[in-house]
Amino acid sequence: MAIGTSMTTAWKREQIQALFELPFNDLLFQAQTVHRAHFKPNEVQVSTLLSIKTGACPEDCKYCPQSARYDTGLEKEQLMEVQQVLKQAERAKSTGATRFCMGAAWRDPKDRDMPKLQAMIQGVRELGLETCMTLGMLNGEKAQALAEAGLDYYNHNLDTSPEYYGDIITTRTYADRLNTIENVRSAGMKVCSGGIVGMGEQAKDRVGLLQQLANMEQPPESVPINMLVKVPGTPMADLDDLDPFEFVRTIAVARILMPTSHVRLSAGREAMSDELQALCFFAGANSIFYGEKLLTTDNPEAEADQQLFARLGIVPEQRSVHQQQLEQEATAVDQAHQALAPEPLFYNAAP
């Protein structure tokens, strides 16, 4: 049994496999039933992702254009300045995002980076946004320091099953990943952890990934399910496409196994048709990511998402009471802001 798993509630592989093998409509019906028992069925949480340090990563994740080992033409950047990050967070908030995720392409954060990271967390919180970071591996001390700065979520994906993992990454182990997640939990932060499908894995590896996530003593609050984006220059550039129905099945099984987690459609969403995304929402996906392009372009992606939400009658999930309190505190400090009016929604489907 892997680190952090529960002896009493463990899902067996055969049970998970059986869910995957249900007739498609039966699986979606079950997933939608579970979804409605725990969430408002027509709400989707919206997060925004900003890369605060891009490229030149020493790790060898075969799917990743940010690895220094692959020539993907990606421009490398230094860690961003705090003020730049806060400016982008304000823009994200104005589009209705409720969580701001900051990602750095590192093996792990170094001591010298910590003060800047802590200032980013504090600044983003003061804007009334939930904070999330993904910075690579974390030891207990760094996890504690980030938690004390107010970090709400830490993202660290398991990527795939323990068995297939060694084919994808050799520079850190599956146990390293589980240890980081344990450190995040012990520091009192929420966990965002999921994986990537379409990496040439077998069906049993999708089962194995979801088993690991669902059997954690406390499953992740956020479970991103990514479809591989095949970036030229990476070793996975020429893999065959995964059957989109298999992707939808993975979302549906994740929903059934982790009924109270937000299941997030993230990487690969741009390449999906509206119909496929709608099917994913029906299967229980209730969170989406806007990429960093949102922050650097005229935002056509956000417009397309707004239109899709409107066509499906979906509304963005409201911030939690805790988030709203944070915002009120920030507002009280700055009397110049007449922030008594409610925050505009990213999209309001009400007629």
Ligand code: SF4
């Ligand atoms: S650790 Fe993260 S940034 Fe680095 S290569 Fe792996 S996925 Fe990419």
